[in-house]
Amino acid sequence: MVDRPVGARWTLVLLTVAVLLGTFIRWSYVDNTPPALRSHDFQGHVDYIAFVLEHARIPSQSQGFQGYQPPLYYFLAAPLAAPATEGGTLNIGALQQLSLGISVLTLGAALWCGWLLFSGRRAELSVYALVMATFPGLVYSASRVSNDGLVQLMLFGALGLLIRWWQTRKDRWWMLCAGLTGLGVLTKSSGLLMVPIALGCLWMRPDLTRRARLRLAALGAGIVTAVSGWLIAIRLVVDKTTAVVPNTAYLPPELSLSSDIRCFLVFNPVRILEHPFGNRLESLQQIQGFWEFYFRSAFFGEFPFDPALRNLGWLILLLALLVLPLMGLGLYRVLRHQRAASAHIWVPFLSLLGTHATYRLVAPFTPSQDFRYTSLVLVPAVWLVLEGAGRLPGPLRWLSLGVVAVLAILCGDFLLALS
Numbered sequence: 001m002v003d004r005p006v007g008a009r010w011t012l013v014l015l016t017v018a019v020l021l022g023t024f025i026r027w028s029y030v031d032n033t034p035p036a037l038r039s040h041d042f043q044g045h046v047d048y049i050a051f052v053l054e055h056a057r058i059p060s061q062s063q064g065f066q067g068y069q070p071p072l073y074y075f076l077a078a079p080l081a082a083p084a085t086e087g088g089t090l091n092i093g094a095l096q097q098l099s100l101g102i103s104v105l106t107l108g109a110a111l112w113c114g115w116l117l118f119s120g121r122r123a124e125l126s127v128y129a130l131v132m133a134t135f136p137g138l139v140y141s142a143s144r145v146s147n148d149g150l151v152q153l154m155l156f157g158a159l160g161l162l163i164r165w166w167q168t169r170k171d172r173w174w175m176l177c178a179g180l181t182g183l184g185v186l187t188k189s190s191g192l193l194m195v196p197i198a199l200g201c202l203w204m205r206p207d208l209t210r211r212a213r214l215r216l217a218a219l220g221a222g223i224v225t226a227v228s229g230w231l232i233a234i235r236l237v238v239d240k241t242t243a244v245v246p247n248t249a250y251l252p253p254e255l256s257l258s259s260d261i262r263c264f265l266v267f268n269p270v271r272i273l274e275h276p277f278g279n280r281l282e283s284l285q286q287i288q289g290f291w292e293f294y295f296r297s298a299f300f301g302e303f304p305f306d307p308a309l310r311n312l313g314w315l316i317l318l319l320a321l322l323v324l325p326l327m328g329l330g331l332y333r334v335l336r337h338q339r340a341a342s343a344h345i346w347v348p349f350l351s352l353l354g355t356h357a358t359y360r361l362v363a364p365f366t367p368s369q370d371f372r373y374t375s376l377v378l379v380p381a382v383w384l385v386l387e388g389a390g391r392l393p394g395p396l397r398w399l400s401l402g403v404v405a406v407l408a409i410l411c412g413d414f415l416l417a418l419s
Contacts, residue, residue, distance in 0.1 A: 017129075018129035018130065019108060021130075021412070022133035025412055025415050026103050029415050029419060030099070035143060037143070038144075038303045041066060042146075045066055045069075046090060046145060049077050049078050049081050052075055052078040053078045053090075058234070070147070070187055070231055072147075072150065072187045073146075073151075074147070076098075077095055080095060096145065099146075100142045102153050103141055103142035106149065106152045109153060110138070110379060113160045116164060117163065118383075121390075123398075124386040126405075127386060130409070131404065132378070133412070134412035134415065135378060136298075136299050136301075137299065137372065138375060140301055148188070150187045151184055151187040152376070154183055154191055155194060155376045158177050158194045158198075159348060161173050161177035162174075162177045162194075166344040169207070174198075174216055174220060175220075177220075178198070181198065182223060183227060183228075185228035185232075186227065186231060198220060200348075201347050202220075205340075206340045255365045255366045257360075263289060264357055266289040267291045268289060271289070272296055273314055273317055273321075276310060277304050277305050277310070290357060293366070293370075294356070297371040298371040298378075299317065299320065299411065301371075302369075312410065312414055312417065313414065316411060319403060319406065322403060327385045327388060328388070330383070330384035330385060330386070330391070331388075334384070345383055345384065348379070349377060352380075355374070388400075389401050
């Protein structure tokens with residue numbers, strides 16, 4: 001069965017409903033989540049904002065555990081957090097509202113990516129939109145006082161611009177993607193993730209000559225450097241460091257992991273289901289497998305939850321494991337039959353997973369495995385799942401799409417249960 005073309009009015013209604021649903025889930029989560037809960041060094045980020053308010057400049061890397069962070073988020077947040085009276089405390093509530101707004105914009109960017117990728121495929125676009133509205137790994141940052149949410153927005157927006165460039169072949173989209181990538185680098189080190197993705201897509205685009213590739217690579221590098229090169233120069237010259245994430249050197253030893261290659265070859269679904277909720281300090285026997293921790297953290301981060309939610313968490317992970325073969329089928333079909341035409345899908349997917357695995361190898365700590373660093377992989381991953389489902393015979397196709405939709409609904413139920 002072939003879907004009817006997606007009309008403009010129907011698409012607008014669908015995306016509007018997805019935004020409203022995603023906004024409600026995020027608002028409900030933020031309204032019932034203290035800023036320090038399920039956060040990452042809440043006080044370190046607050047101290048950075050306080051420093052900006054007091055000194056109106058970038059701190060050195062020695063000034064606080066988060067002092068190495070790029071400054072864009074903190075300079076945007078500082079005016080909102082300013083105390084109402086002299087000597088008062090920072091307005092943390094306003095910072096959470098900023099994170100909520102950024103999370104909703106990120107949802108919009110993710111839906112834009114889906115609109116570009118699923119043109120004419122009504123069922124797939126509907127399921128994709130539902131996943132993006134309810135996926136926990138995109139919602140947790142809505143309550144955090146940190147640069148996690150803003151860099152998510154930059155990365156999702158940059159990927160959308162890259163997809164648009166791929167589809168239209170117009171250089172202005174490439175330039176905008178480079179500019180947003182530069183802003184991502186000014187937000188968090190993970191903004192650099194777009195660099196290998198963009199270069200990989202540039203290399204794989206079949207209609208470009210070598211000269212055109214070199215011209216666009218130089219143009220993109222020039223834009224990224226113009227936007228963010230000054231910060232890199234400061235870190236190299238003033239702080240005299242080449243480390244991308246220098247604070248890993250100060251993590252406690254109980255968070256360290258083995259770099260044995262076997263850690264990257266193990267994926268045990270039984271072990272995942274035995275321990276659905278993560279915890280940084282749980283026994284190392286439970287978290288040595290990088291892919292196991294990464295998979296689980298996409299849904300539940302690295303934090304424990306109420307034991308009453310364990311069965312729901314178990315069911316979510318079970319359904320997610322059941323759709324993994326669809327992702328494998330989609331990847332196989334793309335690499336076998338559409339390698340050049342769909343490089344804007346598989347290049348980001350493989351690049352993000354490979355980069356994250358490499359980071360875990362050079363920074364062998366439990367926090368290094370968290371999905372939040374490469375949450376952008378959700379866009380190509382969901383596309384591959386739905387592509388795999390679309391290759392199945394009629395009844396199996398609809399059954400597979402239904403399983404993915406139920407998974408998304410259960411994720412939304414889990415987030416609302418936290419409220």
